[in-house]
Amino acid sequence: MYLCRFNAKFYKLSRENTLSKIIIIGKKMSLIDKNVAFYSLIAAFGGFVFGLDAANISGAIRFISSEFELTSSQTGTVAGIALIGVICALFITGPLCERFGRKKVLLAIALAYSVSTILSSTAVSYEMLVIGRFIGGVAFASITVSAMYIGEIAPADKRGKFVSTNQLMIAVGLLLAFVINYFLIKMMGDISWINNDNIWRYMLGAELIANVIWVTLIFFIPESPRWLIMKGRNEEAKTILAKISLAYQIEPTITEVTASINLDKKNSILNQLKDLFSTRMRFVLVLAVVYAVVQGATGMNAVLFFAPLVFEQVGMSVQDTFMQTIVMGLVGVISTIFAIAFVEKLGRRFLTLGGLLLVVVAHGSTWFGFSQVTYEFDQSVMMKIEKQFTQENYDIERLKPLVGKVFKSDVDLKVQLAEIFNKKELPLVSGIVINASIQGVNAGMVLFGIFAFLAAFNLSIGPILWVIFSEIFPNNVRSVALPFAALVQTIASWSVSEFFPWQLEHLGVSNIFLIYGCIGLFGLVLMFFILPETKGKTIEAIEKELVTA
Numbered sequence: 001m002y003l004c005r006f007n008a009k010f011y012k013l014s015r016e017n018t019l020s021k022i023i024i025i026g027k028k029m030s031l032i033d034k035n036v037a038f039y040s041l042i043a044a045f046g047g048f049v050f051g052l053d054a055a056n057i058s059g060a061i062r063f064i065s066s067e068f069e070l071t072s073s074q075t076g077t078v079a080g081i082a083l084i085g086v087i088c089a090l091f092i093t094g095p096l097c098e099r100f101g102r103k104k105v106l107l108a109i110a111l112a113y114s115v116s117t118i119l120s121s122t123a124v125s126y127e128m129l130v131i132g133r134f135i136g137g138v139a140f141a142s143i144t145v146s147a148m149y150i151g152e153i154a155p156a157d158k159r160g161k162f163v164s165t166n167q168l169m170i171a172v173g174l175l176l177a178f179v180i181n182y183f184l185i186k187m188m189g190d191i192s193w194i195n196n197d198n199i200w201r202y203m204l205g206a207e208l209i210a211n212v213i214w215v216t217l218i219f220f221i222p223e224s225p226r227w228l229i230m231k232g233r234n235e236e237a238k239t240i241l242a243k244i245s246l247a248y249q250i251e252p253t254i255t256e257v258t259a260s261i262n263l264d265k266k267n268s269i270l271n272q273l274k275d276l277f278s279t280r281m282r283f284v285l286v287l288a289v290v291y292a293v294v295q296g297a298t299g300m301n302a303v304l305f306f307a308p309l310v311f312e313q314v315g316m317s318v319q320d321t322f323m324q325t326i327v328m329g330l331v332g333v334i335s336t337i338f339a340i341a342f343v344e345k346l347g348r349r350f351l352t353l354g355g356l357l358l359v360v361v362a363h364g365s366t367w368f369g370f371s372q373v374t375y376e377f378d379q380s381v382m383m384k385i386e387k388q389f390t391q392e393n394y395d396i397e398r399l400k401p402l403v404g405k406v407f408k409s410d411v412d413l414k415v416q417l418a419e420i421f422n423k424k425e426l427p428l429v430s431g432i433v434i435n436a437s438i439q440g441v442n443a444g445m446v447l448f449g450i451f452a453f454l455a456a457f458n459l460s461i462g463p464i465l466w467v468i469f470s471e472i473f474p475n476n477v478r479s480v481a482l483p484f485a486a487l488v489q490t491i492a493s494w495s496v497s498e499f500f501p502w503q504l505e506h507l508g509v510s511n512i513f514l515i516y517g518c519i520g521l522f523g524l525v526l527m528f529f530i531l532p533e534t535k536g537k538t539i540e541a542i543e544k545e546l547v548t549a
Helices: 002-043 045-068 072-100 102-121 126-139 142-153 156-163 165-188 199-205 207-218 225-230 234-244 247-262 269-276 279-297 300-305 307-312 318-346 348-371 379-392 396-402 410-420 426-437 443-459 461-472 475-506 509-530 539-546
Strands: 374-376
Touching: 002 045, 002 142, 002 156, 002 165, 002 207, 002 234, 045 072, 045 102, 045 126, 045 142, 045 165, 045 199, 045 207, 045 300, 045 307, 045 318, 045 426, 072 102, 072 126, 072 142, 072 269, 072 475, 102 126, 102 142, 102 199, 102 207, 142 156, 142 165, 142 225, 142 461, 142 475, 156 165, 156 318, 156 461, 165 199, 165 318, 165 461, 199 207, 225 234, 225 247, 234 247, 247 475, 247 539, 269 279, 269 475, 279 300, 279 461, 279 475, 279 509, 279 539, 300 307, 300 443, 300 475, 307 318, 307 426, 318 348, 318 443, 318 461, 348 443, 348 461, 348 509, 374 410, 374 426, 379 396, 379 426, 396 410, 410 426, 410 475, 443 461, 461 475, 461 539, 475 509, 475 539
Parallel strands: none
Antiparallel strands: none
16 A cells, blocks of 8 residues: 555656656747747848838839839839849858858848948939949848748748748838838828929838848847858857757757768868759759749739839729738738748648649739720820829820820830820829720739739748748758859849830730749649658758759
């Protein structure tokens, strides 16, 4: 009986001991998750600044075009030059990250954003604006560096969620900028010091506040422990790992990373490039390139950088187009939150394929909505235009030759308008004329298409691309592979933003979205056959699966 009492007491103490340990581990895990989330959000804050810039330029572009009397090609350059800056930065991002570490490179990028904002918002010429935008493009490389950093500090089973914060921060930045732009447009008629000539300066200059905040926050994050291990600074790495992992995970992590690094300890940048393009890396490289091209070329930058121009094609007023961009921003944020919540549950493959299917449906809807459009000029249309022209001090008599005419496409109409108005006037009057004269547009189909595409992009290929990039490349080539993959994506994105104004002028809005839809369909078919599932796996385990011996 005494033995039974002793056993019962021992069992009770043992169970209480175990429960205490579980509670302690649970608290530790909670603190670890908070630390990783905090560091990830700060690293991804560059995405927030990027979102601000992308949305601000979309609101400012028509006023910039008027201010500097730009051609459609120059307008495309103002939006696209930033991505040229990204391309240039990607050639040096890898070596800089290897030499100075992820944290210092992020700090340099944040400072570059500040320089870009000051130059862009105070530009006195087209050339000065382009230089400022180019420097901002160099800073856009933050998305690649933050994806690398987050991928190296986040636990394998939550890496997708934390890397996806990049896209969430972009979405939040977009939303905030759309809200700012809308209220600036609304205030323009009521406040004398905001007008068509300077409103774009306020739009672009608003980014400086975010830049200063990011520079300050970067001082609160640690260096990547993987980089410290690579540099032989294991004690510093242990201190940081203690904040982002459980005690029993520290030594195995150091051992695993060290073993991976030691295999290629003397691997130069040139050797890394040779290895990246070797036969054994062929599948990984093809997968990265296909994903990058599809994500970049399905039209997101056209919608982001030129959103008001797209919405005016539906027949909306300028103020209404900016209101729609706020809705667009909300859709982006909600969709990204969904992606973060389910990226570990549903997996990368399911979200990618489902998202691409929705991209195809969305672009098909937009194409169909615009396919039957005509632009007709009768007396009622002229009265609508005259009301707007009177407010903006334009002479309605210049449009009298268009009375009785019907244009079968926006391309034909814009050719005619270009003969009537000069380069300073055209960006400001084209929206008014289109808004009043458009007939046959299925606004419901177009708006569904635009918003469905935004939802599809933000819950799938937008954030998942960076998750995939942070996972599929082995440690021995990561410093060159991530920038290379981002380079391919950037070139694809640049081609969209650079040529969209020209395409809008020469191909028409419906044909543009048809092209984007075909690219999405191509990606869907290809990804179905080649995209593996990587959720819950360490970088080293993924390397063993995807890289041939």
